[in-house]
Amino acid sequence: MVSVVAAAPAESAEPPVASPTGRGGASWRPHLLVAGLALALAGWVTNGLWQDPAGHVIAKNAGDQAFFEWLLGYGVYLLGHGADPFFTDLMNAPVGVNLAANTSITVFIVLFAPLTLLAGPQISFATILTLNLAAAAFTWYLFLHRHLVRPPAAAALGGLFCGFAPGFISHANGHLNWTAGWVAPLVLWWVLKLPEPRRWLRHGIILGVLVAVGFSIAAEGLFFTALATAVFLVTRSVLPGCRAAARAALPTVLAGLGVTAVVAGALLAYPLYMHFAGPQTFSGTGFNQAHYAEDIGAYLEYPTRSLAGWLGLGSDLAPNPTEETSYFGLPLMALTVVCIATLRRHARPGRFETLMALYAVGAVFLLLSLGPQLKVFKDTTGIKLPYAALMHLPLFDSALPGRFALVVACVIGILLALTADRLLTEPMPSVGEHTLWAAAFAVALVPLFPLPVLTGVRAPEPAFIADGIWKQYVSDGGVLTALPFATTDTADGQRWQAYTMARGGRQFRIPDGYFLGPGGPEGVGQIGATPRQTDWKFLRAALYGEVVPIGDYDREQTRADLAYWNVQAVFLPPQVTGSQGPVFRAALEITATDLFGEPEHVGGVLLWRIRPGIDPVARGN
Incomplete structure (x- = not known):
């Protein structure tokens, strides 16, 4: 089932191995450089909050910021009073609120409780938002550098795009759950380690803990990660070149997944019970799924909080500024198509199956992001899409389809990293081809350079x-x-x-x-x-x-x-x-x-x- 682990290193010749001394592998210097760059970009995006954490509020989503600040304050109350982390009667008196059925970010509110107590929920909110963006980019960089590409520059390009793609900048308007993009590469990292012989118990335990953490921070994002991983692995495993390795790895993988299920089930038993059967729970979502579906035209437009948006090229096809989940722009979409064709044409044995599986993930999630009915530049057509058959199923009924485009963003980031890897490691027919590729990357990516999220002034605490x-x-x-x-x-x-x-x-x-x-x-x-x-x-x-x-x-x-x-x-x-x-x-x-x-x-x-x-x-x- 999971043969990608054995094949992926071979696809990049010898995978880089990080070494703190720089001997026998890659030095720590590129890692530190990428980490610093990711943190600087995250600070740039959130600098409006840092100018006055108590007095400034995210202009386009003050409600969500207040909700997450409430959760962070509740983290201090939780530890000080021994309260229930998944249900409270402090809000919505007298009946209370089922926090397990909301985005309760339980790990964050406990982990950052000391900072919240010391400096307030406003500081904790800005800190988590900034670290989420930086950690997402850096974790994707490490994942790509370990599994798919050799040059640190190629991994950095892909990692920074995955961490700061337009959709994640859009969700930086108040969403501490969706900006936690580091959850996906961490989970994927340990999924890809499951076939390693004689380590299924260790890897299953670690993956189970990661699943529990991911659920407590971004349950919807974890669902997307699991679905994308399943599409990737099933597609790759059924291709002729991987069937034998998949069959050989299957017993080990199933053993590891069994351990994962036991560990995650034990850790999540109470929150899952509260989520599905606890007091004040509900089915579905409070949002209109058809409204929160992606307009196919949005894939060709630019986001408002980008260099192109600053120049007046932004679009208003999203339901609100927090849901600009695609908005890649026509040049990047054209470059993505060229990357797909180029990588396919030059794929070596082993890399071909990985590419086909990656393309399948991108296609499936792009289609899911369009929701139950096709929309083209604000016009809703009569064309029914596959999501119409899925939207009432468990898990799908609680998801907002437009957010599936965030997975498409990560697929594009991986394709950019793979293309850069080829350009940096394989000889080109002419110097001019390198120049042409560099120009194409610049035209596609520079307009998407993120701008800081907009902030406004909020009432001071009386x-x-x-x-x-x-x-x-x-x-x-x-x-x-x-x-x-x-x-x-x-x-x-x-x-x-x-x-x-x-x-x-x-x-x-x-x-x-x-x-x-x-x-x-x-x-x-x-x-x-x-x-x-x-x-x-x-x-x-x-x-x-x-x-x-x-x-x-x-x-x-x-x-x-x-x-x-x-x-x-x-x-x-x-x-x-x-x-x-x-x-x-x-x-x-x-x-x-x-x-x-x-x-x-x-x-x-x-x-x-x-x-x-x-x-x-x-x-x-």
Whole structure:
């Protein structure tokens, strides 16, 4: 089944072997150079956050940033209070949130808990985002250098493209899961080691741990990696040149995979139970899969956050700026076709099967990325595509098809590395051919040079939260809400809770929040809680400036809603961050005053005590 391990080194003559002394193999110098370059590029992409981690927010995705900062704060709370890592009632009171069914990045929130406690979730968020991008590029470089290409320059080209491809720069708009592109090459590395004789137990254990880590950080990405690996290995194994080696390796591989399944199953038993059968779980996704499918025209366009986009050549074919998952540009797509033909024509024995399997992965994932129905430059055609038959199957029903293009990006990166390897190691008929290839690479890749993600200014943390004044008005574990209630478009309330969790000590709960949960049509998931009249009233006031007359019915409904959430206090900060534009704070204040009466001025916020019978002095700090 897996013969690529034995064949891949032979395809590049003698594979490079890293040596810290530089004797008997490649020195560490190229590795350090690539690592430094990857870290510098990652810092360039995220520099807007580093300029002011507390005051700056990713302009195109403030909601996701707030959600991941909440998770990082929860990591400190988790370790300090012994809470459940996969379920919480701190958000969406009183029913809670199934974190296993969300992107809970459990390994990150635990690993970075000391940094979060010391410096805050804002610093941890920027750190993880930067390191993710750099680690993805460097890990792909090491993978390519070990398994497929000899010159470090060729591996660096492929690795940097895989780490900083347009789709991953797009997901740098707030996604700590999808920027963890280093998971894929690490998993692939140990999959390719499974056929090694007499090491199936060791390799199976390591791969099982990696699968568990990958699931806890980017479950959807791990699913894509597993699917791509299966397509590659099955395709390569059925080709005539690999069948005998595949049959010989099959017992060892199956033994290793068995160990992997046992180890990963043991580590993931509880999170998998919570994901599929725990409280507040759901089926499907809260997003429209047909909407989040790739437009085939996007493969020929340039991303907005690129040199070409800066010059006005960007496109708007993506559902939103975070989902520009292809956007390779016409020159790179043309170069990819030329690379495919050139590599096929010059393939040596062993390399041919690898190329055919790689081409199969690219074709399958390109087709899957187009979703259930073909779209061509915003026009939805009547042509049904294979994803229409897959979208209701387990795992596929929770995936967004456009993101399958991220695998296509990695296939292109590998093809670029293989082509560069040939150009650097094999004689060319003329010097002019080298020049022509260099020009083609420049024309295809320079316009895709990434620009930093856009950042904006967000509301500063009020003293009411930062100084712990809230503790005088809310009991330990009591429910407190900012106005407007926390949603993906108005995420400040979720941020304030994240910052208090990161400081340790007492904690309050909040109604609503930005998360995925049950309640969508036909039993599928939805984004956030199902709104009640009160939170919906404040959301309309915030987003649209809508102020409606308040009558007895409204007050009665509000009393019922507050009793359902068990809210003890409501507050309105002097500034409110809105994900989609300015927030109408005046409308919020008018609506709250009409419903609750005149507010108190406490810690720089307007405060309404919903249960004034509790003595704040008795509660203390």
